[in-house]
Amino acid sequence: MDLVAAVPGVAHHELSEYSDRMELIRTERTYLANPFNPISWTLASVVSTVTVIVLLGSVRPVLALLPLVGLPAAVANGRADVSLENLLDAQAEDNRRLRHLLELATEPPAAKEVRLLGLGREIVERHGALFAQLERARVRLATRNTAGVVAAWMVFGAGYAGAVLWSMHLARTGAISAGSVLLVLSLGAQMNMQLAELGWNVAWLIRTYRAVGRLVWLSDFAAEAKANADPPARRPVPAVLRQGIAFDSVSFAYPGTDRPVLHRVDLSLPQGATVAVVGENGAGKTTLAKLLVRLYEPTSGRISVDGTDLRSFDIEEWRARISAGFQDFARFELVARESIGVGFVPDMASSAKVGAALARGAAEDLVEVLPDGLATQLGREFDGTELSIGQWQKIALGRAMMRESPLVLLLDEPTASLDAPTEHQLFERFAGAARQVADAHGGVTILVSHRFSTVCMADLIVVLDGGAIQELGSHDQLMARGGRYAELYRLQASGYC
Amino acid sequence: MKLLCRFYDPDEGRISVDGADLASLRPDGADGWHRRVAAVFQDYVQFELSAYDNVAFGALERRGDERAVAEAVALAGADRVVGRLAEGWSTPLSRQFSSGTQLSGGEWQRLALARALFAVRAGGAGVLILDEPTAGLDVRGEAEVYERFLEVTRGTTTIVISHRFSTVRRVVEAGTHAELLAAGRVYATMYRLQAERFGTA
Ligand SMILES: Nc1ncnc2c1ncn2[C@@H]1O[C@H](COP(=O)(O)OP(=O)(O)OP(=O)(O)O)[C@@H](O)[C@H]1O
Numbered sequence: 001m002d003l004v005a006a007v008p009g010v011a012h013h014e015l016s017e018y019s020d021r022m023e024l025i026r027t028e029r030t031y032l033a034n035p036f037n038p039i040s041w042t043l044a045s046v047v048s049t050v051t052v053i054v055l056l057g058s059v060r061p062v063l064a065l066l067p068l069v070g071l072p073a074a075v076a077n078g079r080a081d082v083s084l085e086n087l088l089d090a091q092a093e094d095n096r097r098l099r100h101l102l103e104l105a106t107e108p109p110a111a112k113e114v115r116l117l118g119l120g121r122e123i124v125e126r127h128g129a130l131f132a133q134l135e136r137a138r139v140r141l142a143t144r145n146t147a148g149v150v151a152a153w154m155v156f157g158a159g160y161a162g163a164v165l166w167s168m169h170l171a172r173t174g175a176i177s178a179g180s181v182l183l184v185l186s187l188g189a190q191m192n193m194q195l196a197e198l199g200w201n202v203a204w205l206i207r208t209y210r211a212v213g214r215l216v217w218l219s220d221f222a223a224e225a226k227a228n229a230d231p232p233a234r235r236p237v238p239a240v241l242r243q244g245i246a247f248d249s250v251s252f253a254y255p256g257t258d259r260p261v262l263h264r265v266d267l268s269l270p271q272g273a274t275v276a277v278v279g280e281n282g283a284g285k286t287t288l289a290k291l292l293v294r295l296y297e298p299t300s301g302r303i304s305v306d307g308t309d310l311r312s313f314d315i316e317e318w319r320a321r322i323s324a325g326f327q328d329f330a331r332f333e334l335v336a337r338e339s340i341g342v343g344f345v346p347d348m349a350s351s352a353k354v355g356a357a358l359a360r361g362a363a364e365d366l367v368e369v370l371p372d373g374l375a376t377q378l379g380r381e382f383d384g385t386e387l388s389i390g391q392w393q394k395i396a397l398g399r400a401m402m403r404e405s406p407l408v409l410l411l412d413e414p415t416a417s418l419d420a421p422t423e424h425q426l427f428e429r430f431a432g433a434a435r436q437v438a439d440a441h442g443g444v445t446i447l448v449s450h451r452f453s454t455v456c457m458a459d460l461i462v463v464l465d466g467g468a469i470q471e472l473g474s475h476d477q478l479m480a481r482g483g484r485y486a487e488l489y490r491l492q493a494s495g496y497c
Numbered sequence: 498m499k500l501l502c503r504f505y506d507p508d509e510g511r512i513s514v515d516g517a518d519l520a521s522l523r524p525d526g527a528d529g530w531h532r533r534v535a536a537v538f539q540d541y542v543q544f545e546l547s548a549y550d551n552v553a554f555g556a557l558e559r560r561g562d563e564r565a566v567a568e569a570v571a572l573a574g575a576d577r578v579v580g581r582l583a584e585g586w587s588t589p590l591s592r593q594f595s596s597g598t599q600l601s602g603g604e605w606q607r608l609a610l611a612r613a614l615f616a617v618r619a620g621g622a623g624v625l626i627l628d629e630p631t632a633g634l635d636v637r638g639e640a641e642v643y644e645r646f647l648e649v650t651r652g653t654t655t656i657v658i659s660h661r662f663s664t665v666r667r668v669v670e671a672g673t674h675a676e677l678l679a680a681g682r683v684y685a686t687m688y689r690l691q692a693e694r695f696g697t698a
C-alpha cells in the first residue's frame with residue numbers, strides 16, 4: 001500500500017474509478033502474491049492434456065478429437081470464474097454504499113441524529129434491500145453459470161460414453177486390444193479432471209493478468225501524479241520570503257468534474273502580510289487554501305513563491321513550511337500532547353513546545369479542563385475523555401500552531417465553534433502569531449472566516465464570489481468603496497446593537 | 498440538550514412538557530417524543546446519499562412530498578446549492594460514487610438546516626433545537642437564518658445554543674437581551690467582547 005501513500009494530494013481519493021480499483025486491488029491482493037504460479041499451473045495442465053491427446057491418438061487417430069467435446073466444459077468453467085469477477089467489479093460502488101449505511105446505523109457520531117429522526121429502520125431497510133439486490137445478482141449469475149457448466153459436462157459425458165462404446169465395439173471386432181479400451185476409459189476420466197483444471201487455471205491466469213494490470217495502473221497513476229507534482233526542475237523552498245506568494249490566472253475544477261470552482265484568480269500576497277479571505281458559502285475559499293497546500297494542482301495558471309513555480313518544490317518540503325488548520329479538522333483520538341503535537345512531530349515530545357503552541361492558539365485553558373493535562377487520553381474509542389466540538393477545535397488550533405515559524409499560516413474558519421472570550425483572545429494572539437510569522441521568515445498568514453470582526457484586522461481582504469475575486473483591499477479601503485464587503489460588514493455588525 | 502432529546506433522563510429534577518413529565522413520554526414510535534423534536538446538532542450528519550434524502554430524512558413519513566422538501570430547502574437558503582448540482586436532487590453527496598460531488602462546509606450546514614425545517618413544517622415537530630446552527634454560514638446565511646427561519650418556525654419552541662451574541666439578541670430565552678445586559682454578569686461581558694471589535698458597544 002506504499003503506492004497509495006506515494007500519490008501526492010488527495011485528488012485521487014475523490015475519483016470513484018480510483019475507489020473501485022483500489023477496492024479490487026485490496027480484495028484481490030492474493031492473486032498478486034506470486035503471478036508466476038498461474039502461469040506454471042496453466043502450462044502444467046496444457047502439457048498433461050497434450051499427453052492425454054497423444055495417448056488417445058495412438059489408439060485411434062479420431063480419438064484424439066475426444067478432448068474437443070470436453071472443450072465446452074473447460075470454457076464454461078473459465079467463463080463462470082471470469083464473469084463472477086466482472087460482477088464483483090461492477091458491485092464495488094454499491095459495496096461502498098452498503099458500508100456507509102452500516103456506518104450510519106452503527107457509528108456513534110451519527111447515532112444521536114439517526115435516533116432522533118427515527119431513521120434506524122429506514123437505514124436498515126435500505127441496507128437490506130441493496131444487499132439483497134446485490135446478492136440476487138450474484139445468485140442469478142451463479143445459477144446461469146452452473147447451468148452452462150452442467151450442459152457443457154453433458155456434452156462431454158455424451159462424447160465420452162460414445163468413445164467408450166465405440167472402442168468396445170472395435171475391441172469386439174478385434175480391431176483393438178481390450179487394454180486399449182481400458183486406456184480410453186481411464187484417459188477419458190482423467191481428461192474430465194484435466195479440462196476442469198485447465199479452465200480454472202486459465203481463469204486464474206486472466207484474473208492475475210487483470211490484477212497486475214490494475215497494479216500497473218496504480219503505479220502509473222502514482223508516477224504520473226508525481227511527475228505532475230514534481231517537474232524536473234526541482235528548486236529548494238526559500239528559507240525566507242522576500243516578495244510573497246502570487247496566483248497568476250489560476251483556474252480550477254475538481255478532478256473528474258467540469259464545473260470550474262475558481263476562475264482566473266490573480267492575487268498577490270505580499271511577504272509578511274495578514275490576508276483574510278471572505279465570501280459566500282461555496283465561493284471557493286477552502287479550495288483556494290487547498291491549492292496553496294497543494295492538495296490539488298491548478299487546472300490552469302500557476303502559483304508562485306518569490307517567483308518560483310510552486311510545482312518545482314518538493315511537495316513534502318513545501319508542506320513542512322506550512323501550518324494549517326482546516327474547517328473539517330481531524331479528531332485524533334490520541335493522548336492530548338500527541339494529538340496537538342502531530343502538527344510538528346519533532347517537537348511532539350516536548351510538553352513546553354506543545355504548551356506554547358496551545359498558548360499561540362489561545363487554547364491553554366484546555367489543559368486545566370483535561371483530567372490528566374496533556375497526558376489525557378482523548379476520545380471515547382480508547383476510554384478517554386470525550387471533548388466538546390469547541391474543545392476539539394482548540395486541539396486543532398494548537399496543532400496548527402505547532403510550527404514556530406512557517407512560511408504560510410493558514411486558518412480556515414478556526415473559530416466557528418469557539419465561545420466569545422476565546423474568540424477574542426485568539427484574535428489578539430493570532431495577530432501576534434502573524435507578526436511573528438512575518439518577522440521570522442516574511443511568512444504570510446491567511447485567514448478564511450465569516451466573522452467580519454476578525455477579518456477587519458487583516459492587511460489585505462480578498463472577497464471571493466463564485467470563484468472569482470470581486471474586491472480586494474484593506475478594511476478601510478473596502479469600506480470607503482461601499483461595495484460588497486461594506487454591505488456584508490454592516491449586515492453583520494448590525495447584529496451588535 | 499441531550500436530556501431534552503431524551504437520550505438520557507435527568508438524575509434529579511424533571512422536564513415537563515405541557516405539564517406532563519418528559520420521562521413518562523415514549524421516546525420512539527409514531528407518537529413518540531422524538532417526532533416532536535427537530536434538531537440541528539453541532540456535528541450534524543452528512544448523509545452520503547442523495548441531496549433529496551438529506552432533507553427528506555427530516556420527516557420520513559412525508560418524504561414523498563417533493564414540494565414541501567423544496568420549500569424547506571428554499572427557506573434554508575440551500576436552493577442555490579441544489580441548483581448547482583449536476584444531477585439536481587438525486588446527486589449523491591460523496592465523491593466516492595459516480596456522478597457524486599462534495600459540498601463545502603457551509604453548504605452542508607444549509608442542508609442540515611433544511612432537514613430540520615422539513616421536520617418542523619412537514620413532520621410537525623413542535624420543538625426545534627439549533628446548536629451553533631450558523632457556525633459555518635456566510636454573513637447573509639446567518640442573517641437569513643435568524644430573520645426568516647425563526648419567522649417560519651413561529652409557534653415552535655425554538656432553542657438556539659450559540660456563542661454568537663448577535664444571534665441571541667434575536668432570540669428570547671430565559672431573559673431578554675436588555676435584562677441580561679443590565680444584570681451585567683457573564684452574558685454582558687461576553688457580549689461586549691464581541692461587540693467591541695465592531696466599535697459599537
Ligand atoms: N471535493 C470536491 N469535489 C467537487 N466539488 C467540490 C469539492 N469540494 C468542494 N466542491 C465544490 O466547490 C465549491 C467551492 O467549495 P469550497 O469548499 O471552496 O467553498 P467555501 O468558499 O470554502 O465555502 P464555505 O464557506 O461553505 O466553507 C462548492 O460549490 C463545492 O460544492
Ligand SMILES: [Mg+2]
Nearest residue numbers: 286327601602
Ligand atoms: Mg470553506
